[in-house]
Amino acid sequence: MLPILAGAAALGVGVATFEFVPAEAEPTHSSALHWGACPTEAPAPQQCAKLEVPLDYGASKGRTINIEVSRIPAAKPEKRRGVLFVNGGGPSSSLDVPSAISGLLPADVRDSYDLVAFDPRGIAHSTPINCGRDADELVRDEQFEVLSFPGGDGSIDANVAYAKRMAKQCAANSGDLLPHLTTANVARDMDQIRRALGERTVSYYGISWGTYLGSIYRELFPKTVARMVLDSSVDPNERGYDDFRLFNVAMEDRWPDLAGFAVANKDTVRLGGTMERVRANYLALTAKLDRHPVSLPGTKAPINGNLVRLFTWQLSYSDASMLATKESPVPILAQLWRAAVDVAAGKATDADRTFLEGLTNDFVAKGTLPGVPQDNLYSVGWAISCGDKAWPRHIETYARNTAVDRGRFPLTAGAPANIAPCSAWATRPSDPEPKVEPIGKRNVLIVQNHRDPATPLSAAQGMRRAMGSDAILVDVNAGGHGVLIHPTPNACAINAVDKFLTSGKLPSRSKSCG
Numbered sequence: 001m002l003p004i005l006a007g008a009a010a011l012g013v014g015v016a017t018f019e020f021v022p023a024e025a026e027p028t029h030s031s032a033l034h035w036g037a038c039p040t041e042a043p044a045p046q047q048c049a050k051l052e053v054p055l056d057y058g059a060s061k062g063r064t065i066n067i068e069v070s071r072i073p074a075a076k077p078e079k080r081r082g083v084l085f086v087n088g089g090g091p092s093s094s095l096d097v098p099s100a101i102s103g104l105l106p107a108d109v110r111d112s113y114d115l116v117a118f119d120p121r122g123i124a125h126s127t128p129i130n131c132g133r134d135a136d137e138l139v140r141d142e143q144f145e146v147l148s149f150p151g152g153d154g155s156i157d158a159n160v161a162y163a164k165r166m167a168k169q170c171a172a173n174s175g176d177l178l179p180h181l182t183t184a185n186v187a188r189d190m191d192q193i194r195r196a197l198g199e200r201t202v203s204y205y206g207i208s209w210g211t212y213l214g215s216i217y218r219e220l221f222p223k224t225v226a227r228m229v230l231d232s233s234v235d236p237n238e239r240g241y242d243d244f245r246l247f248n249v250a251m252e253d254r255w256p257d258l259a260g261f262a263v264a265n266k267d268t269v270r271l272g273g274t275m276e277r278v279r280a281n282y283l284a285l286t287a288k289l290d291r292h293p294v295s296l297p298g299t300k301a302p303i304n305g306n307l308v309r310l311f312t313w314q315l316s317y318s319d320a321s322m323l324a325t326k327e328s329p330v331p332i333l334a335q336l337w338r339a340a341v342d343v344a345a346g347k348a349t350d351a352d353r354t355f356l357e358g359l360t361n362d363f364v365a366k367g368t369l370p371g372v373p374q375d376n377l378y379s380v381g382w383a384i385s386c387g388d389k390a391w392p393r394h395i396e397t398y399a400r401n402t403a404v405d406r407g408r409f410p411l412t413a414g415a416p417a418n419i420a421p422c423s424a425w426a427t428r429p430s431d432p433e434p435k436v437e438p439i440g441k442r443n444v445l446i447v448q449n450h451r452d453p454a455t456p457l458s459a460a461q462g463m464r465r466a467m468g469s470d471a472i473l474v475d476v477n478a479g480g481h482g483v484l485i486h487p488t489p490n491a492c493a494i495n496a497v498d499k500f501l502t503s504g505k506l507p508s509r510s511k512s513c514g
Helices: 097-102 107-112 135-140 157-174 183-197 209-220 241-264 275-291 305-315 332-344 350-365 376-388 395-408 457-470 491-503
Strands: 047-054 064-072 082-087 113-118 202-208 225-233 444-451 471-479 511-513
Touching: 047 183, 064 097, 064 183, 082 097, 082 183, 082 209, 097 113, 107 113, 107 491, 113 183, 135 350, 157 376, 157 395, 183 209, 183 376, 202 209, 209 225, 209 457, 225 457, 225 491, 241 275, 241 305, 241 332, 241 395, 241 444, 241 457, 275 305, 275 332, 305 332, 332 350, 444 457, 444 491, 457 471, 471 491, 491 511
Parallel strands: 082 113, 082 202, 202 225, 225 444, 444 471, 471 511
Antiparallel strands: 047 064, 064 113
8 A cells, every 4th residue: 555644634625516417528628626735744736626426326416525636737748648546545545645656656657647646435535434433442453453363362252342343333423424435436436536627538556455446447437548557456356355365365475575584684583594484483473472462561552463463464565664774774574573572582672662662552643644533544444345245244154264264374363354344334235346347448557566465466367357358467576565666666567557658558468577
């Protein structure tokens, strides 16, 4: 996922309304959006505006909601080709993605496209949902939020209680919004933005969940897509609960990179001098902390095996966590593992305590935005997954699958198979998800790292199969989540993205980049 810049107090921005018009009557140059300052700290030249859209697209004259939209105009107006929608995944706030991604895009792309993004409905500055949890509750729920880790003994009792409580609180606080929080509706909102911009066609770059959003947009509005780049793709045929279970395979794919890092830094990490010893010692370490969790002064969450698993997985998203910097001479992943080893041995140093305090306490702080309900960015991912596809309702299903996956995939300890709020969600999807299929236009480039801890290579291959000959897959012999945002971008893949977005030329066939 792309980084989200810190938000600021909301500033007054004009609200644009939109009336449905047939395609042939769409404006081609004028904009119905009134641009001004953004409700975040994103610097100029990023601008923002609000757009009213229907809450329910089946009742367009009913209640409306606001969508916050952002843009950075093309760097060279004389070369302007059009609009490139950008989405940073999640689902999460994407409002500041134009600022975050601008410096990562090839210069030719930046010169020729307006970068346009938006907070999807229900998220951050776009009529956000609120599930009624404060900071203390978020800290308590820390090990259930992104992945729902079972207890150290494999019990899912606490997870069941969390799932039921979350579902109940979300329904009580945002029940009117929940039935309409779907990827398909976000795609419909995106088309409202396209119309308000006066563009007949748009191009698109999306990462992670943003690949699914892009693929659904393309299915619903096939005539409006010029070029589409999908980075770190989900599998459109593995949805809901099945989608989450792919985290098991993804983390196993990524592990050799992490183990190799531990070997290369064996004196700092102290997990062993071979790949085999590192895995054995890491699993023994997390198991020991499961049995004997440690509470440290200043940390709001216990230091246990699940905390180490959670942050190991999150840090594995980027090779940056394995790089020394001026600010952090010891790479962050090495600090985590070294601190865990010390804590488990009863030898925590002041440096260990300071690091773990910052890591655990920042988990909530970094996931909140000023002026937005505190739990919004943590709750909305569940809400959209629940709205897209119904999850199993029987607790026994989750208990059985969690127990099986704890044995098969010990790195994630059964968490991806565990129960989640969608099991008790107050609403069920009213319509089936649009099916991703070929539309007869060869205009999609999929780029994918081989060892992605969130969306495995097999998922990108699934997207490629679903789109058939419409899409080309360029896979990269690298680890981490995101090809474009990799700390050392692969020139072969980036050149393919550059050439496609600027000239429309795709590689003749799918290929691998070394």
